[in-house]
Amino acid sequence: xxxxxxxxxxxxxxxxxxxxxxxxxxxxxxxxxxxxxxxxxxxxxxxxxxxxxxxxxxxxxxxxxxxxxxxxxxxxxxxxxxxxxxxxxxxxxxxxxxxxxxxxxxxxxxxxxxxxxxxxxxxxxxxxxxxxxxxxxxxxxxxxxxxxxxxxxxxxxxxxxxxxxxxxxxxxxxxxxxxxxxxxxxxxxxxxxxxxxxxxxxxxxxxxxxxxxxxxxxxxxxxxxxxxxxxxxxxxxxxxxxxxxxxxxxxxxxxxxxxxxxxxxxxxxxxxxxxxxxxxxxxxxxxxxxxxxxxxxxxxxxxxxxxxxxxxxxxxxxxxxxxxxxxxxxxxxxxxxxxxxxxxxxxxxxxxxxxxxxxxxxxxxxxxxxxxxxxxxxxxxxxxxxxxxxxxxxxxxxxxxxxxxxxxxxxxxxxxxxxxxxxxxxxxxx
Amino acid sequence: xxxxxxxxxxxxxxxxxxxxxxxxxxxxxxxxxxxxxxxxxxxxxxxxxxxxxxxxxxxxxxxxxxxxxxxxxxxxxxxxxxxxxxxxxxxxxxxxxxxxxxxxxxxxxxxxxxxxxxxxxxxxxxxxxxxxxxxxxxxxxxxxxxxxxxxxxxxxxxxxxxxxxxxxxxxxxxxxxxxxxxxxxxxxxxxxxxxxxxxxxxxxxxxxxxxxxxxxxxxxxxxxxxxxxxxxxxxxxxxxxxxxxxxxxxxxxxxxxxxxxxxxxxxxxxxxxxxxxxxxxxxxxxxxxxxxxxxxxxxxxxxxxxxxxxxxxxxxxxxxxxxxxxxxxxxxxxxxxxxxxxxxxxxxxxxxxxxxxxxxxxxxxxxxxxxxxxxxxxxxxxxxxxxxxxxxxxxxxxxxxxxxxxxxxxxxxxxxxxxxxxxxxxxxxxxxxxxxxxxxxxxxxxxxxxxxxxxxxxxxxxxxxxxxxxxxxxxxxxxxxx
Numbered sequence: 087x088x089x090x091x092x093x094x095x096x097x098x099x100x101x102x103x104x105x106x107x108x109x110x111x112x113x114x115x116x117x118x119x120x121x122x123x124x125x126x127x128x129x130x131x132x133x134x135x136x137x138x139x140x141x142x143x144x145x146x147x148x149x150x151x152x153x154x155x156x157x158x159x160x161x162x163x164x165x166x167x168x169x170x171x172x173x174x175x176x177x178x179x180x181x182x183x184x185x186x187x188x189x190x191x192x193x194x195x196x197x198x199x200x201x202x203x204x205x206x207x208x209x210x211x212x213x214x215x216x217x218x219x220x221x222x223x224x225x226x227x228x229x230x231x232x233x234x235x236x237x238x239x240x241x242x243x244x245x246x247x248x249x250x251x252x253x254x255x256x257x258x259x260x261x262x263x264x265x266x267x268x269x270x271x272x273x274x275x276x277x278x279x280x281x282x283x284x285x286x287x288x289x290x291x292x293x294x295x296x297x298x299x300x301x302x303x304x305x306x307x308x309x310x311x312x313x314x315x316x317x318x319x320x321x322x323x324x325x326x327x328x329x330x331x332x333x334x335x336x337x338x339x340x341x342x343x344x345x346x347x348x349x350x351x352x353x354x355x356x357x358x359x360x361x362x363x364x365x366x367x368x369x370x371x372x373x374x375x376x377x378x379x380x381x382x383x384x385x386x387x388x389x390x391x392x393x394x395x396x397x398x399x400x401x402x403x404x405x406x407x408x409x410x411x412x413x414x415x416x417x418x419x420x421x422x423x424x425x426x427x428x429x430x431x432x433x434x435x436x437x438x439x440x441x442x443x444x445x446x447x448x449x450x451x452x453x454x455x456x457x458x459x460x461x462x463x464x465x466x467x468x469x470x471x472x473x474x475x476x477x478x479x480x481x482x483x484x485x486x487x488x489x490x491x492x493x494x495x496x497x498x499x500x501x502x503x504x505x506x507x508x509x510x511x512x513x514x515x516x
Numbered sequence: 517x518x519x520x521x522x523x524x525x526x527x528x529x530x531x532x533x534x535x536x537x538x539x540x541x542x543x544x545x546x547x548x549x550x551x552x553x554x555x556x557x558x559x560x561x562x563x564x565x566x567x568x569x570x571x572x573x574x575x576x577x578x579x580x581x582x583x584x585x586x587x588x589x590x591x592x593x594x595x596x597x598x599x600x601x602x603x604x605x606x607x608x609x610x611x612x613x614x615x616x617x618x619x620x621x622x623x624x625x626x627x628x629x630x631x632x633x634x635x636x637x638x639x640x641x642x643x644x645x646x647x648x649x650x651x652x653x654x655x656x657x658x659x660x661x662x663x664x665x666x667x668x669x670x671x672x673x674x675x676x677x678x679x680x681x682x683x684x685x686x687x688x689x690x691x692x693x694x695x696x697x698x699x700x701x702x703x704x705x706x707x708x709x710x711x712x713x714x715x716x717x718x719x720x721x722x723x724x725x726x727x728x729x730x731x732x733x734x735x736x737x738x739x740x741x742x743x744x745x746x747x748x749x750x751x752x753x754x755x756x757x758x759x760x761x762x763x764x765x766x767x768x769x770x771x772x773x774x775x776x777x778x779x780x781x782x783x784x785x786x787x788x789x790x791x792x793x794x795x796x797x798x799x800x801x802x803x804x805x806x807x808x809x810x811x812x813x814x815x816x817x818x819x820x821x822x823x824x825x826x827x828x829x830x831x832x833x834x835x836x837x838x839x840x841x842x843x844x845x846x847x848x849x850x851x852x853x854x855x856x857x858x859x860x861x862x863x864x865x866x867x868x869x870x871x872x873x874x875x876x877x878x879x880x881x882x883x884x885x886x887x888x889x890x891x892x893x894x895x896x897x898x899x900x901x902x903x904x905x906x907x908x909x910x911x912x913x914x915x916x917x918x919x920x921x922x923x924x925x926x927x928x929x930x931x932x933x934x935x936x937x938x939x940x941x942x943x944x945x946x947x948x949x950x951x952x953x954x955x956x957x958x959x960x961x962x963x964x965x966x967x968x969x970x971x972x973x974x975x976x977x978x979x980x981x982x983x984x985x986x987x988x989x990x991x992x993x994x995x996x997x998x
Contacts, residue, residue, distance in 0.1 A: 189858060189860070191752055191755065191756065191859070191860045192858040192859050192860050192889070193755060194858070214758055236700065246673065246677060247699070247700075249676075249705060249708055250673060250677050257951075259951065263947045263950070263951060264947065265947050265948045265950070265951035265952075266944070266945070266948050267944075267948060267951070267952065269856075269923075269924070269925050269943075270858065270923050270924075271856045271857065271858055271888070271889050271923070271924050271925050271928075272670075272888045272889065273665055273669065273674070273856050273885070273888040273889065273890045273925075273928040273929065274856055274924075274925035274927070274928060275662065275663045275665075275712050275925075275927050275928065275929055275930075275931055275932075276925050276926050276927050276932055276936070276940065276943055276944075277932070277940065277943075277944060277948070277949070277952050277970070278709055278712070278713055278952040278955055278956070279663075279676065279708055279709055279711070279712050279713075280709070280951065280952065280955065282676070282705045282708025282709060283704060283705060283706075283708065283709050283955065285705060285708075286700070286704070286705055287704055287705075291704075302760065303755075303758030303759070303760065304758065306758060326618055329620070329729070330617070330618075330729060331729070332729065332730075332731065332732035332797065333797070334731070334732075334796045334797050334800065356796075356797075356800045357799075357800055357803040357804065358803075359799045359800070359802070359803045360796070360797055360799045360800025360801075360803060362799070363797055363798070363799035363800070364797055364799075364800075367797075404700070406698040406699050406700050406701070407698060408619045408621075408697060408698055409618065409619050409620075410616075410618035410619050437699055438619075438698055438699060439699050439700060466696055466697050466698055467698045468698065468700070468701055468702055470700075470702055484702040484703075485702055486702070487701075487702050487703040488692075488693055488696075488701065488703065489691070489692050489693055490692040490693060490694055490703065490706055491703065493686065493692055493706065493958065493959065494703050494704045494706070496958035496959075497704060497706075497955060497958040499958070500954040500955060500957055500958045501951070501954060501955075512703075513702045513703045514703075
């Protein structure tokens with residue numbers, strides 16, 4: 087970076103700021119405050135762009151000036167990933183929030199990145215449809231943010247992850263290119279599947295400006311049940327047996343913690359006749375364990391896990407293990423947590439994905455995460471630390487990215503050669 | 517290729533794995549799309565990942581292009597050899613390495629035949645969901661390259677949905693792993709990019725697949741309509757009623773005739789035939805089947821049958837799956853087209869196809885994955901009649917343009933390959949294609965892995981991407997950017 091650029095990056099008061107204002111208007115450019123900090127790094131400017139081409143143009147100018155850009159959707163998951171190495175500009179998609187086309191008869195929707203999940207779902211529901219996904223904080227979380235963070239909940243076991251629901255995307259690249267891939271039809275193999283590449287990329291390759299999704303009908307009826315088991319082995323046995331059965335459940339999740347025996351929630355959707363038959367099968371199946379009809383609170387279990395009493399003494403991680411390793415993993419968590427004297431609570435889906443909350447002293451949390459990551463990685467799993475106390479000494483959020491890391495860096499180099507977007511926040515320092 | 521390189525390559529795979537005599541090479545000069553033919557310099561049949569790596573390293577050193585090949589059943593020229601290149605056939609790497617029922621995972625080598633995966637897990641009542649019509653001969657490696665679909669992908673998804681992890685030899689010979697047995701490995705979803713990249717990003721040498729438990733029951737309904745319009749209206753009503761069938765297939769009269777002539781599927785002779793398959797718990801499926809029945813009747817179905825046994829069901833599907841090959845019974849030559857449209861555009865697009873077909877004096881039979889909008893018009897012609905082949909090709913190209921104009925795609929499952937490179941420029945704007953090629957450059961900077969495919973104009977990886985220029989139709993406000 088030459089001296090002039092450096093000056094611009096630090097001050098941002100000059101011609102560049104004037105150019106930004108010319109693009110989005112004075113009312114959409116403001117100085118950043120402490121509340122805009124990402125991972126403890128405070129940017130200088132916040133810009134809210136209103137169109138895709140505004141995003142692309144601001145990105146192009148920032149890239150040329152050597153500024154680091156933090157894409158911002160609803161701001162709900164900005165703590166995910168590592169702290170950025172640099173942060174000059176927050177580029178918000180909040181105003182880019184139009185639902186462009188709900189082609190309900192074709193079961194697809196085209197939507198801009200800044201639209202919240204809740205608003206999208208409400209619109210889709212007018213025609214009895216949904217995006218079959220249950221991400222965290224739908225009232226605030228945006229399409230672009232949820233895609234970038236690859237957030238999914240319990241519904242994933244039936245409907246797949248975002249990668250299975252997204253069928254098209256437009257992204258703005260740091261050089262100002264607006265590129266579309268995929269399309270508006272569910273079945274399409276023309277060209278590379280870049281919608282999948284940007285899903286879960288944490289905004290490090292480009293800024294998603296719009297996405298196209300395949301949709302599912304809203305269920306006619308639903309019924310959910312809870313099954314209490316004595317210990318983790320029993321809970322796993324139940325989960326694997328359900329997975330291996332002919333039951334057509336929509337989700338299956340199990341709660342584990344240091345102060346209660348495991349409970350599994352199972353949800354069914356379908357016709358009244360179908361639900362009655364499935365309930366009977368389930369009761370047969372689970373015996374002698376008790377099957378209780380449960381409320382819809384099981385839906386919000388994940389958000390509860392994400393609402394700890396004391397965030398400054400809490401770590402929350404996403405874990406991924408093989409479904410048949412869940413009991414073993416919970417034993418491991420218990421063992422490590424006991425050793426470090428931390429409290430723990432976990433919500434694990436039938437897919438082997440789960441969420442783990444640890445509460446305790448900062449040093450103990452760090453040691454526990456470290457130890458558990460080592461164990462999980464040795465059994466082909468992973469642990470991604472999504473929340474940790476600010477005062478916790480640096481801890482890589484991601485863990486081992488495997489032997490494809492050099493290739494991932496090459497992909498980054500092709501699309502964002504100057505590391506303009508979210509520098510340092512992704513795996514392996516990307 | 518110098519004699520020495522030739523010897524080096526032969527030493528890797530042994531005499532039996534090395535083909536270089538012109539008469540044997542003929543087998544490999546095309547894939548299922550026989551229209552394009554290129555003679556490779558040699559064909560190598562490695563039997564291990566290490567051998568694939570060794571071959572690719574030599575290609576990289578010699579700057580010699582290579583094309584990976586599975587069973588060669590592709591319909592877009594994806595496995596067509598490239599000039600001065602070699603073909604790497606994965607046919608000998610055909611072992612199922614691991615079957616893990618508790619986790620519903622199977623690990624296979626790329627040469628394993630699609631249907632053999634299901635064959636291996638069906639005693640425990642599991643199946644491998646993607647079911648392209650060629651499933652009894654096509655390979656998993658080829659399915660990965662093409663992101664193959666099939667009739668049941670409406671409910672179960674495509675190959676990409678079922679590939680959890682890949683071992684890949686990159687075009688410089690490096691071995692890498694994408695994804696894995698567990699979900700959401702940290703990092704970019706490179707498995708998602710690799711599946712469907714048509715062999716342009718490297719060679720898969722191991723594939724981790726997801727298998728699915730068989731549903732409690734499967735019911736297949738056959739409904740005869742006066743025309744495809746009524747059949748299409750019934751499909752819309754089924755979707756609007758909030759159902760997600762395992763498959764919905766439609767055939768027009770010409771396809772019905774061909775299928776009947778070929779396999780005697782006992783289809784009713786009608787203008788539009790609908791095949792609807794529901795699966796799941798018995799009580800659920802029966803409740804929904806009653807509704808499908810009512811919907812078909814209210815849309816004018818003259819005859820409705822539900823297959824009563826597995827044998828009847830198999831026969832119904834045999835007719836549908838044999839539909840392409842059956843065209844040989846009613847026409848000496850035919851082109852299989854593979855376009856996609858938003859399902860609601862069906863009546864409009866079909867009547868346009870009919871108009872164009874009459875204008876050109878070339879018959880078109882339509883087979884349609886009605887649930888997901890994947891249209892397979894079969895353009896029938898007789899090569900011996902002067903001008904017919906040209907007319908058929910022109911008509912086939914026009915159909916693709918109809919699909920693009922309707923907001924669809926130029927290919928739903930056959931791939932771009934050699935065949936549809938030019939059409940890519942009609943579906944995507946220049947910056948879209950340039951961005952895809954930048955990803956390609958990260959994987960294959962020297963452009964050795966199946967080069968000359970997929971993209972209409974190759975781009976050198978050193979090239980600086982230009983500033984964004986809107987596509988002409990976009991500036992004119994004609995096309996949205998998809």
